[in-house]
Amino acid sequence: MQRPKNWLPGLLMVLPSIILVGIFVYYLIAQNIWTSLNVATRRVVVGGKFEERSIHEGGYRNYTELLGSADYQHALWNLLVLTVVFVVGTMIMGLLWSILLEKGVRGEGVFRSIYLFPMAVSFIAAGVVWRWLLSPAKGEGAAIGLNQLFVKLGLDGLQSSWWSADSRWNMAAMALPAIWQLSGYIMALFLAGFRGIGEDQREAARIDGASEWQVYRHVLFPQLSPIALSALIIVGHMSMKMFDLIYAIAGPNSYTASVPATLMWTQLFAQRDPVAAAVNATIILVIVAVVVVPYLWYTNRTERERG
Amino acid sequence: MRTSTTRSAALLAVAALGLSACATGGDSGGSGDAGAGDASSSETNSAEAYEPKEGGAGGEVGVFTWWADGSEKKGLDALTAEFEKQYPNDSFVNLAVAGGAGSNAKAKLASDLENDNPPGSFQGHAGAELTDYIAADQIEPVNDVMAALGGSDVFPQDLLDRLTVEGDIYSIPSNIHRANVVWANPKVLKEAGINEPPADMEAWLADMEKVKESGVKTPLHIGGTWTQVQLFETVLLSDLGPESYNGLFDGSTKWDSEGVKTAVSHYKELLGYANTASDGDDWPPSIDAVYKGDAAYNVMGDWAVAQFTENDATEGEDYTYFPVPGTDGVFDFLADSFTLPKGADNPDGSKDWLMTVGSAEGQLAFNKAKGSIPARTDVAADEFPEYQQSAMEDFQSDTIVSSIAHGAAVPLAWLTDVSSAVAKFYSAQDEEAMVSDLTSAAEKHGQ
């Protein structure tokens, strides 16, 4: 670039943020990684006497130990189920709503606000209601929440024990409130995308004899794919760090609904094991980075190509 | 572009690592006196009795509890009133954290202690749970306060032993609860043709079947994970007997022994008669279910009396109680006690608080309101309602064992693994997995 005199003020203007982000993101991440590699011992009381015990050998073994434990694998599996259902569900609902709204309907503003409003509610607040809606008891008299509604509507077959169910796929139910909260946001993104495409392009396709479906398939959807990718990344990374919602619905130390983010809380405070918690936190970071870094690299590159 | 991004990111990371290397020290502090001293646990290191200043040391005393609601809050309020009467110079600051039978509170407390931000005093379950704090060097011995209160002249020696590590007493007990109590609905039982409490697990299961046949879908009511752990511990106690049950914690009883396996199958059968619960459910709905007749039984600690009272239920008519079948004559105990955290802002104020907690007047006021029984032996029984009187008698005469679910028998880290095993069993119902999970938890955390 040109002479420092020209660019220096720019650097100075960003410098406060560089320092803050440098410390609070990168330095703290490094410190967390450092903690995760520590050797740790713990003093315990056995039979009325103190005894020193080794609880972590240090180095990479801290990682193999946690990754090998059944509880952590259970949490990772839960996370996978939650993320897949959450991402797919949110994308489908968001796209569907935006398609329903994009041509303009009377009362569009009302529908848009209704669909968007759950996003304004915190996970912790929404969790209070959903905890009750997803109550596991079934059958006349016992059922409350959604199950009770199903019984009242004569749809007994739809009852489920939701996230408390005895199933490998139980965390799919935990995705329901998350889909409820974020579909509206994805709708807003797609809606903004649809509105950004000029009417002339659709007209041109229609004149060429394209059916309404073909207009979507060949003209509109391709132009939405960058938005779809952003939406996918946003929802996906939210799912991987989701804590509040599970904390509010299943309680702070639930085993059934545990994911790495909630397990970290248990490790840190119930098990008093900051090293294991740091290992876990680093693994969450790596999982997110595996998804996000290629995306950032890709956007960076396409932007450069565009100039 | 790509290479330069990666390189500078790596540089930054390396630089930051270098910095953090200086910032993170080892955490081996406080291990110096490990294994030192061979005083037997029943002997207390001598200390001069604490002498509170007239009217108290002055200043604020922040007290951390999970007594934020209902009868627990009433108990705390009564105790606070007594404190303000005894030490008018001190001002009490309520740091209670609500929810989850203390699990939220314990997590929050651990984070405060970890961050050198201790309260003036905090509530902990006497026994193994407190050893976590003792071993981590987070609480101080209170031998002087105990000496001032009268030591084993006024507290049961059994209890003091459980508060003592290497000759030092680390907390002042405030109250005692019993965990192995079945709360039952007499009308439901009568309807099913059951007239007396069952003698053992098999008999109880047979009664459950009768209740079910009489039309009650869920004879047994359960709540979230910790209530299930409590139920399971009482089944263990019933099938093993007190001696073998105690052996589970010192290694003399194996967790994969026949007795434990029998208990696991009994427990599985019991769950077959229970409602569907989710991990986070609290206990009061179970008591309500028994009261309303939606269930016949619930196993809960004796704090449940307060919930019946809340519903205006009458003993004998609306509810009845008996020890968990097969545990008659055994008192599955847990005690709340208060501590002096290391680095507390106002240690003398904290000690004043402990003096009130341990005083006969404090224990009377607190326990009457909370529904528990005093830890002191010199509080007159006739001041208490009927259930508490019977519990006080039992505590004197019964064999005492420690509760798992409430941290008296095992430290928190061990309890966490037991809870995971129980939660896993709730959905998977795999007996072998349960036994092997419990065994590996004991190997990891036990002797």
Next chain:
Amino acid sequence: MAADTSTIEHHGAPGTRSAGWAKVLRVALLVLFAALVLMPMYVLVVTSLKSTVTPSGAWSLPTDLSFDGWVSAFERLAPALVRTVVMAVVSAVLATILGAMNGFVFARWQFPGAQTVFTLFLFGMFIPYQAVMIPLQSMMIDVQSVFPWFEGIVVLIAVHTIFGIPICTLIFRNYYATAVPKEILEAATVDGAGMWRIFRSVVIPVSAPAAVVTLIWQFTSAWNDFLFALFLTNRNNGPVTYALNELAGGQNPDYAQIMAGVLIASLPTLLVYIVLGKYFIGGLMSGSVK
């Protein structure tokens, strides 16, 4: 959409134009989905207005309207609400200011390596906060031991501002890239204006659309955050999410009070979305959607 019309014709729509039926179907679906989305809201409102609540009767309408739940919930949440308003507003404003400064530099006044720094910022937007929580917590306590006033919402203001920098920077950068043409800047530079003056007199006056988005975004995420609140504050100095969690965690839950509490704690963000939702979607087009 068009493919779906076949299903409705299947139900026998005699002789109407299929476009008309498509419209009816579309509205019907919109109403159905709106009902589903509003269902939890229904439970909240209905329950909050009951005087006695049993879990099994929660779907029915209240027989006797009672505002006791609202009153008691408001009393319990009021101190935390005040703290949260201060916290969310201040951190939204601070993050917006920093974001505007950074966004301008990254879009129009780049320094060598700016692109790399920008990418590193963006990664900060996606990190799971768990990855910094353990050291962050002890760092905050260290600071607090030197500056006792650095606690509660002050800590949260700092944290939300800092972790809001990346997304605000992104939104402003994308916005300025189209809203501030290079030609205007060049003209101003030729006139002898320095960077700071250009930022103040040319850039800031056109920043409103992006600022609305970052303000809404930051306000909402600070307001709704629970993770930082749980780790860094306590019941005496925490925000409304913390207080709400306590309210809901009691042993003898007063459902009317809890549900009213949920509504009270959500009202400010709901209002923001209802009143400013239009600008938010408008801003999305110029902001993060790229």
